[in-house]
Amino acid sequence: MKKIILLVFVLLFKINSFGQQFELKGKVVNQNKTAVEFVITSLLKDNKILVSVSTDSLGNFEMKAAKGTYKLLLEQFGTEYLNKEIIIDQNMDFGLIEIKETVQLESVTIQSRKKLVEQKVDRLVFNVENSVTAAGGTALDALKATPTVRVQNEVISIVGKGEILVMIDDRLQKMPQEDLAAFLKSIPSDNIKSIEVITTPPAKYDAEGSSGLINIKLKTAKANSWNANIGSSYIQKTYAGGNLNGLFTYNQDKLSLQTSISKGTGKLLRTSESKIYYPNEVWKQETANKTKNDLLSLSLGIDYKLSTKWSAGMSYLGSFNNRVSVNNPFTTIYTDDAVSSYIASDVKAENTPKMNSVNLHNTFVLDSLGKNISVDLDYFNYQKDDYRFFSGSELGADKNVISNSFFSSTNSNLNKINNYSATVDFTFPAVWANLSFGAKAFHTNTSNNLAVYDNETGNPVLNTNQSNVFNYKEYNQALYFSGSKKINPRLVCDLKLHRQKVSQKI
Helix, strand or coil, X not given: CHHHHHHHHHHHHHHHHHHCCEEEEEEEXXXXXXXXXXXXXXXXXXXXXXXXXXXXXXXXXXXXXXXXXXXEEEEECCEEEEEEEEEECCCEEEEEEEXXXXXXXXXXXXXXXXXXXXXXXXXXXXXXXXXCCCCCCEHHHHHHCCCCEEEECCEEEECCCEECEEEECCEECCCCHHHHHHHXXXXXXXXXXXXXXXXXXXXXXXXXXXXXXXXXXXXXXXXXXXXXXXXXXXXXXXXXXXXXXXXXXXXXXXXEEEEEEEEEEEEEEEEEEEEEECCCCEEEEEEEEEEEEEEEEEEEEEEEEEECCEEEEEEEEEEEEEEEEEECCEEEEEECCEXXXXXXXXXXXXXXXXXXXXXXXXXXXXXXXXXXXXXXXXXXXXXXXXXXXXXXXXXXXXXXXXXXXXXXXXXXXXXXXXXXXXXXXXXXXXXXXXXXXXXXXXXXXXXXXXXXXXXXXXXXXXXXXXXXXXXXXXXXXXXXXXXXXXXXXXXXXXXEEEEEEEEEEC
């Protein structure tokens, strides 16, 4: 009976919580009173984004939020148009919100040029090669300028979807967000043709990114031509940084070749302040972290047309990073609003993430209507060596070291991931529907070796309670089917089926 009463209480609490949600809406227009699409509207509290939406084709947005004080932020293509504080205690209609878009010359028109943004059935395509905003930067900068994509503290997400997975030329990059951001910094935006924001992934991606995918398409050489580019960039923030990159493309007769190299270095200073509340204490920590990155990325792609209907090729993508960071966290401990003690520490860390990706592919064209069969074999290797040393002591309220409070530890970790996969895709566009189906199988082997040593005595002693060594293997086989039919410009019927078998071993 008590459980039933508790359940009813929880349900009533939830209903009451939902009842406190207020609706916010508005319409974004430019200086010509024309509706503006793909403007990201966000509500922030304590500098954290609580909710984000994108304006539709009519410039309208709608969202819900609880009672409170927030910051309303409007931004598009990396440009901030509005940032103001609002108080929400009722439903709010902001009416027309006017922003000043960049004025473009209307006297120059190139008929063959693609639109900057294209909205398709299951994805949004941002043509980076047509964007002035994304030119001269990196792939990460291009993502910041991509509609409905948010990059905050180098974490990539789609508005309304949360964190997502990133692909380069339809091939998934399986690495941590921190290393992914470093890898994307090594790809010049001038090498990118377009960015696809796939909010509704086809069935073949369901096992890997059902919340959303971003596909970065690199440039290829035009028919019967070759091109060579060398570029560099310089960035001045707290510290200076920059990179040097080269790109060569060749496309003649049956052979197509693309290769690039990018070398960059940069320093980053990041400061933060955090508080932890305990029943009788409050811990306030201040940190200034200095990080230096040395990046190197390589790419190579070769395609050859064996016949008018059969093409084969291979591609390689490599990323090598050396990251060194130093910080000195300082913690102030308050008891009854008075300082009772401090904790001062020194931290040094170094890690070297490396990534190698190899793809062998064959494409068979069945007719001129777009029917084709593709076969892909992929190998992905990721390795990260981590080293971290920290030491410190507790200080009294007078900032003198408390005896026997010294602590120190050394952590080293080697993480390896090897992934092998094979995929067969069938694409059959028809008058009545667009169909795609296929099969794939992949094997992932993950090993981890974490060793933790305590240094309090002056001699490193292995801490077996904190150290961890494991090997994890996973085998996946999947069949998938997708079908979509555009009934009218506003209505699309979509069907996805995915059957997957997974076996695991530790």
